Amino acid sequence: MTSVNDLTTEIEAADARRRWLLASPALLTIFVAAIGPLFIVLAYSFLAPGDYGDVKWQFSLDAWMSVFFERDIFDDTLSLATAHIDIFWRSVKLALITTALTLFFGFPTAYFMATRSERSRDLWQFLITIPFWTNLLIRTLAILQIIRNEGILNTVLIKLGVINEPIQILFTDTAILIGMVYVYLPLMVLPIYASLERLDFRLVEAGYDLYATRWRVLRKIILPLAKPGVIAGSILVFIPAIGAFVSPSVLGGGKNMMFSNLIELQFGQGRNWPLGSALSITVMIIVMAALLIYVRNNASKDERHA
């Protein structure tokens, strides 16, 4: 009479081993080209800048200091690096506004899609996927062609006589905002749509049956049930928005910098790789803080979203 207890655990252990093996190529690739490098960045942020870019292998906290402070050349006092702070503030502000706007426009859009008939739902999904899978650069270029001074919007307005001179939209924060909302809208719609599609409208019927108004039904039934999608969408928009590169580069010109432009500068003309690294880590920290809020909001939720 052999005890098969060992057999069960043995079989389960062999199974687990096999699964780890199957997952290993994916894990390895991601480690090499996504996660591992992050540690290098962290390390680099504590080194000194080299003369022609790259780093000198000596420990220095200068980079981290420079993130927030600048040293006066003459009397060597520390003061807040206002240029940097402006950029941080612009990035966070624009990312938050983008998230809010995409949510405001995206939720009704997702709701609309989810309440179409079975057949036409496919069509609407198709229609929202096309912009989603169109190159970000092309979409930004399209916005550029519209809002620039010689662009379509201004040309039409002048022709109609509404204004005499072109409105300077390009190279302002507003331009970047328009670009980001345009580009990230599908990213907000899709997860909310996924949530709403699963919504059992009999619950809504129950709400109306119990004397609720449309507004109350929306607030107390639909929105809470769509919450996982809303949160997923917000994360999916906020994270790329705060690290946005193309929109500020193309629509903001060199002047309205966001995080990514500042970072790019350090690896280009600025020749301060440690500072660039420290700035990148700062972005990561902001993102992780946002994610932590998400995790806390969704403590017991399934990991299935997006």
Add this chain to the structure above:
Amino acid sequence: MRKGFSVRYQPGFTAIAVACFALLYLPVITLVVYAFNSAPSVAAWGGLSLHWFQVALTNSDVIDASIRSFQIATVAACLATVFATMAALATTRTRRYRGLGFIYAFINQPLMVPEIVTAVALLIIVAQVKAFAGYSGLGYLIVAHTAFCIPFAYLPIRARLENMDLCLERAAADLYAKPFYTFRRVTLPLLWPGILGAFMLAFVLSLDDVVITEFVKSGGQDTLPTYMLGQIRRGITPEMNAISTAFLLLSIVIVTLFFIVSRKRT
């Protein structure tokens, strides 16, 4: 005829939704229209012409960049899909074994990091490796693209796998099929539409990538998006409209294929 009470109606939602769809397409459609504009600026309309398409097609930089984009996208998408399929098989329909949560978080990590951070990190590593090994080819870009494509390929395959009846594989094992035989004759055929869809998604993402490619590439290794970025920064030419139109057409074709593949055998 008086319309009855609609449970699904919310005031203003339809209007906003339709407006959004229209506004999503309007800029791009305008771009396409002006690609056929023979006049060099959007301020004037010079009549229909294919001139700018010709310019784009004869531009050797554009051709080079396009070819390079496709090469990278094909290899990266293939690798990403294969790896993602393996990882999905490893992480679905199983009791919680040690490390399952870790693997899942690890694989989805690229989604949680802004591209600029990954781009910078890769820039640094590639610089070191280049100095060390002297290799300067497309390999870095391929590895980088594969890495960020994996989570995008992983999620739809995993979703499809979770929806598959575990009973079927059990039935196959009951009928003397060894594990690989079961995979080949039962799991794979049923998973195939999901795998194809994942491949297309990965392909498009690789093709579209701007930021990571911009930071990781060596000189002269432009992909189509980075070429366009460079041109835009220098000043917009109408040629850009033509290239954009061609790109857009490609996206539409791929999205259509994707929907055909996914709708089959749902």
Add this chain to the structure above:
Amino acid sequence: MQNTTISAHCAVDIRAVRKAYGVGESAFVALDEATVSVRQNEFFTLLGPSGCGKTTLLRMIAGFDYPTSGEILLNGADITSLPPFKRPVNTVFQNYALFPHMTVAENVAFGLEALGKSRAEVKARVAEMLRLVQLEHLAGRRTSQMSGGQQQRVALARALAPQPKVLLLDEPLSALDYKLRKEMQSELKRLQYETGITFIFVTHDQEEALTMSDRVAVMSAGRILQIGTPREIYNRPADRFVASFIGETNFLTGMLQDHANGKAKVALKSGRSIVVNVAPGTPASGEVTFIVRPEHARLVDGPGDVRASVDKVVYFGTDTHIHLRLDSGEAFMVRQQNGSIAGCSVEAGQAVAVAITDGAAQVVKA
């Protein structure tokens, strides 16, 4: 010595199989030292309510789960640790588990192909199987376009095609409507008879178990309570649970008096005595609980064995159930066949006398 005896009789031998999840006091025990031997060519049924462990046991015979302790033997060979594809045992699943991307013929052929049989052999065997379940005309159809009954038969053909030593059936009829279920029951009996394969059938439907099986094992909460033929289980239930799970039962108590050759006299509270059956090992005297099946009692004129008043009369088409309240307080049900159209003549509230057929009652463990 013992092994040869066993392998000559037993198709499947389950020895002290135990399945526990977790350890120690809080462990959930799905199977508690289950021991049963299934004979060759037998139609054997595992019967019990949900959660009794019957499906767990079946899965372990199939190889989808492994016992925490104990052994499973097939024709004398230990298969406890073998993966399912190495066991000559096939399963008909509750939801059929037909491969949706294959036709009927391809489904039936699957096991044979997995075993590497030649194309000619596969073709012949598939045709034979489809003839057996009367589905030759649907060979090229996709399984998703078929009715439940047809899918069932495909699942059967698929499982029988590789000629397994044992066929396992996991509640295969539960998704079918009443009429179809009755048809499939006789189908299954016919198939088992024609193929001669040992069938192990799992169900919670006791009527199904009684009509189809050669022998039945009644299970509850992970334990096997009784193994026997349908007649034995029905007339001589081993304990209270088996008695109430199978068919309708009345429970009465009385004082045991003489006790010989499996029969005894029991004094009822009404003062009369009746003759009951006792299992060996029952103590010779004292208070006992015994069961009386409703069809073994009848309303009589005259004193009868117990007196009662009628609670309600329920009409069932073929029978009438008369629910009584005995003078001694217990509830009691009498079943009368509706031989004549005129029906039953008692009414609620009426006082009646009940006679219990001699030798029909059975003492059970309280």
